[in-house]
Each structure stands twice: as structure tokens, then as C-alpha cells.
Amino acid sequence: MLTLYFAPGSCALASLIALEESGLSFDAKKVNTRENEQRSEAYLKINPKGRVPALATERGVLTENTAILAYIAQIAPAAKLGPIDDPFEFARLQAFNSYISSTVHVNHAHRPRGYRWADDAAALEAMKAKVPQTMTESFELIEASLFQGPWVMGDAYTVADPYLFVMTGWLPSDGVDPSVFPRVSEHYGRMLERPAVQRALAREKV
Numbered sequence: 557m558l559t560l561y562f563a564p565g566s567c568a569l570a571s572l573i574a575l576e577e578s579g580l581s582f583d584a585k586k587v588n589t590r591e592n593e594q595r596s597e598a599y600l601k602i603n604p605k606g607r608v609p610a611l612a613t614e615r616g617v618l619t620e621n622t623a624i625l626a627y628i629a630q631i632a633p634a635a636k637l638g639p640i641d642d643p644f645e646f647a648r649l650q651a652f653n654s655y656i657s658s659t660v661h662v663n664h665a666h667r668p669r670g671y672r673w674a675d676d677a678a679a680l681e682a683m684k685a686k687v688p689q690t691m692t693e694s695f696e697l698i699e700a701s702l703f704q705g706p707w708v709m710g711d712a713y714t715v716a717d718p719y720l721f722v723m724t725g726w727l728p729s730d731g732v733d734p735s736v737f738p739r740v741s742e743h744y745g746r747m748l749e750r751p752a753v754q755r756a757l758a759r760e761k762v
């Protein structure tokens with residue numbers, strides 16, 4: 557049995573959507589990040605990083621969206637969530653997801669989680685102030701070059717799509733108007749129509 561540890565409104569939504577798309581049977585457990593449950597002794601035993609998502613499998617716990625998304629695509633071949641038989645195409649998919657994880661998500665985190673990098677109040681404010689610019693620059697690149705359309709990797713829906721969806725959903729709170737990026741905005745709307753996305757969003761609300 558697979559168990560996904562997630563928190564509403566977090567990046568774990570990407571892995572939650574991928575699981576919903578996969579057709580695999582899984583359990584989803586909420587971690588109350590508002591109460592800092594991710595730092596509790598019990599949760600740190602599951603994920604010593606103190607972050608969500610974490611995916612408990614029969615072979616152990618996987619962390620990091622990039623790893624979890626790739627794993628889901630590979631263990632659910634019938635769902636066709638990635639080009640798992642083509643090493644080059646799969647690496648291209650991983651390149652997109654790595655950019656989201658290492659750059660776009662980190663840009664965003666400078667607003668709510670600046671304390672990871674600085675203690676000084678002025679430095680924290682300076683980091684927050686920079687977020688609209690860094691998110692805009694990343695989305696300009698995605699809109700113009702990385703996003704192929706109608707899905708991230710082209711005609712086929714893959715595990716890159718839920719990951720982009722989560723980042724697009726954060727743009728308004730990061731002070732960026734998503735309509736500036738029409739192709740990405742259309743993708744967001746297309747995602748909202750998918751039953752798996754609707755099921756994942758409903759799970760966040762329960």
C-alpha cells in the first residue's frame with residue numbers, strides 16, 4: 557500500500573494529483589503544517605527533512621516531488637504519465653521537473669519561508685520583495701520555451717503537468733498576474749477540468 561503524506565496548499569498537491577491520475581490504490585494522510593506537525597517526532601521518523609510530500613511504499617519512504625512523480629509514472633505504466641521507455645524523453649521530463657523543484661519552488665519559498673536563508677528583518681523583506689520578479693522571470697521562460705503545449709511535454713499529459721499546475725496556482729499570492737502568461741493560464745484551466753485534479757483538490761478540503 558502507498559501512503560502519501562501531504563498538506564493542503566503545498567507542493568505535495570503535485571504528487572497527490574499524480575497518484576489520482578495513476579489509478580493506483582493509495583492512502584493520503586494530512587500533515588498539519590499550520591501546527592508544525594511536519595517537525596513532530598512522529599513525522600520526522602517518516603521524513604527526517606520535516607517536509608511534505610513523503611510517499612511511504614513497501615520498500616521505504618520516498619521524498620522530493622521529482623522522485624515521487626518519476627516513481628509514480630514508472631510503477632503505473634498503464635496510466636501513461638511519462639515516456640518511461642525512452643531514456644532521453646524521460647530525462648527531458650526530469651529536466652522540467654528539476655527546474656520547478658530547484659528554481660521555481662525556491663523562488664516562491666523566499667516569500668513565506670525566507671527564514672531558511674536569513675534572520676535579519678531587512679534581508680527577509682528584501683527576499684520577499686524580489687519574489688514577483690524571480691517568479692515572473694521563471695514563468696517567462698516556461699511560457700516562451702519550456703512549455704510545449706497543450707501539455708508541458710507536448711501532446712501527452714505527464715507528471716510534469718501537475719507540478720506546473722501547483723506553481724501556477726501560487727502566482728497570485730506571489731504578486732504575479734497569471735494572465736500575463738496565456739499558454740500557462742490555459743494549461744491551468746485545462747488541468748482544473750481533469751477529474752483526477754478535482755479529486756485531489758477535494759481531498760485537500762476534507
Ligand SMILES: N[C@@H](CCC(=O)N[C@@H](CS)C(=O)NCC(=O)O)C(=O)O
Pocket residue numbers: 566567568589594606607608609619620621622657669
Ligand atoms: N524539494 C521538496 C520541497 C518540499 C517542501 O519544501 N515542502 C514544503 C511545502 S510546499 C514544506 O513541507 N514546508 C514545511 C516547512 O518548511 O516546514 C519537494 O519538492 O518535495
